[in-house]
Amino acid sequence: MPVLAPPEVPVLPSPDELRTLQRRTLTVVVASQVLGGAGLAAGVTVGALLAQDMLGTDRLAGVPTMLFTLGSALAAFLVGRITQRAGRRVGLGLGFAAGGLGAVGVVVAAALGAVPLLLVSLFVYGAGTSTNLQARYAGTDLAAPDRRATAASVAMVSTTLGAVAGPNLVEPLGGLATSLGLPALAGPFLLAAVAFLAAGGTLFALLRPDPFLVAKALARADVTEPGGPDDASPRTARRVPAGVVVGATVMVLTQIAMVAIMTMTPVHMRGHGHDLSDVGLVIGIHVAAMFLPSLVTGVLVDKVGRLPMAVASGVTLLLAGITGAVAPGDSMALLVLSLALLGLGWNFGLIAGTALIVDATTPATRARTQGTVDVLIALAGAGGGAMSGVVMAGSSYATLALGGGVLSLLLIPVLFLTRRPSRASA
Template identity: 75%
Template sequence: MTDSAEPDTSSTATSAGITAERARVQRRTLTVVVISQVLGGAGLAAGVTVGALLVQDVLGSTSLAGVAAALLTLGSALTAFLVGRVTQRLGRRIGLGIGFVAGGVGALGVVLAATTAQVPLLFLSLFVYGAGTATNLQARYAGTDLATPARRGTAISVAMVSTTLGAVAGPNLVEPLGRLATGWGLPALAGPFLLAAVAYLAAGTAFLLLLRPDPFLLARRLDAELAKLDAVSEESTTGQDQSTAGPRPCPGVGAYVGAAVMVVTQIAMVAVMTMTPVHMRAHHHGLGEVGLVIGIHIAAMYLPSLVTGVLVDRIGRTPMAIAAGVTLLLAGVTGALAPADSLGLLILALALLGLGWNFGLIAGTTLVVDHTVPANRARTQGTLDVLIALAGAGAGVMSGVVMAGVGYEALSIAGGVLALLLIPVLLWARRVTPRG
């Protein structure tokens, strides 16, 4: 006869097994994410560094240089939507793998368009190339699928810091890649896109072949199993059926606040970053100096991530989001006050710009993950990244118009002031959702 007071050790053992499996697969997932993000970082650097310059050369107009960023981000928006939907149904492996492959195809199209001076093909290819940018950002979510809530910020940071190696190397290879391209009879500015094509295709292959088991699908299954165990345990304790209990199926306020943080920081960052190469070339800085400034900017976007993720986990999502707004304001003021021939101050401004974006993206992403559940998480993440991409597209288009009208200095200040407006929103949201 069994003693009814004896604890249910089978449920405990099963829960422990689920926890162990989650930890084991999480380690493998982060390894694959690191590999793909190193490659993906090299791919995205091409468009950031020379995209606006390439459009400027083909069209012969500074005011339309921002079209490059707009097309990249519009392509990114569509891809974010599609990757989110595909991931919700088929998992991270398929969604991210296809996204990176599309980005590689787009990069090859940019090379062909630059060589043949075909403007429609250039625009279409930049649009498709934007798929790589969206996928590179979406990959940060793969690190969170199996992470515990207390480690989500850190998991995001591992994915982002891995981008640093490729993203910093890319801009600093602009001149040698340009020489390689001209040696092959291609325009110099097409060189970085050759690297992007190889990098994105390799990143997509890494996801498709190595991301097994799929972390999103596994997390959804394990969460369902834990919910059943909790229901059985609760029923055995209270005698009531809890099988229908579960997390709220729709995103909470915190998810939308996280989206707002990411959208605003994206606008501020893209607007200033896009026009910095144009501003520098207009004041006789060479491609090597442009590559240095953008390389340091991208390093500041990703390299601090390991520290940022720990801070987001330890001191909170909201304080770090506020820090993003303040840092972006400092970046805008520095950029506005920097003499055009001062390489050092331009480096400082762009480094602060990247750091503020880093704070905002990790804090905002963690808020989104905190306030969604597997039943809607990938779909919601994709939808919110659409908003981020569209915000970047608008910023890219308007940055050229604003710079042509009132100058780089006014553009820098406007980006910083916009980011500072996040603070009252965040303070309000903290009262509504103390968890943030």
């Protein structure tokens, strides 16, 4: 029986059709990211506060971040494997659906005061946050090598609208939840449930033909001899390209620093008399800085280079940590500046690291490798979230902020150890 091409790719596209498909792919990804951004903001903004109320202690306030980042790690692994076999449409659609169900579970747990259900649901909710991040890769599948960072940045910047709106809707969503007989802090998770499910439905219905399956088909067609770009001998398959190692290191270190500081900022602010609207404003600006500069960052990563922008990430995160450490607890201006720098440094690192990963892989292993790297990112976030509460309870927010900033400087020696990571074009 002859081997058939995937149904979404009956005929290999011409160059003009490929450009049209890339534009369509980015349009669908943008729509899904606007929705997904609103969903991920719930856990960032009120997850720690909800746990603080239900668990009755500040020491465990970092547990929600740990749980949904652990859940995102499992989801990243599964979405990467599913995508490698069935394409972005199926992998991302299922990931967002799981995140939406997790958000529903958080709302039910808050209504019942059921701590075990809350912990399980936060774990499942993490699938949505991981999938929202993995969607950036869909924009790079059909992009030219010198446009990959820019393509990833288009997916990321579109997250801004939903991600910034989410934290600033904390109070009205809290009012809605209260009117429904739910705890006020469950309100943002109502939005997350709708947003994640809608994002998954958009991708599953509209991401046709699937860009990853098209990229795989094009790579197979380009292979004319053994050792070509999509050839995967056992020896080659076992070798981890230097670009993957460097890209993963950049994203892991930036994730630890960002998550550790971000997680405890709402708790720190509430301890100094700030209300939920203040918390929402600071986190909203932080999330805007994570995603809004992406278009400029993507161009810089493509034009200036992956490694210089990764160094810029480490320096910016250090400035964020120093600012947070010296900021008085009642200073909104310095807290806003610190969290804005924190988001910007993370943005530099994520886009530079993403481009390094795509450069160093081929479609034969790309989605699987991307999923594995995002597992490491999620586990790094889980560790940062879990330890943040312990560090702050045992010392201070200033110590936590400064420690996160100093940690980010480890990027620089790692990058100089590998000045020229291997590239692979697809």
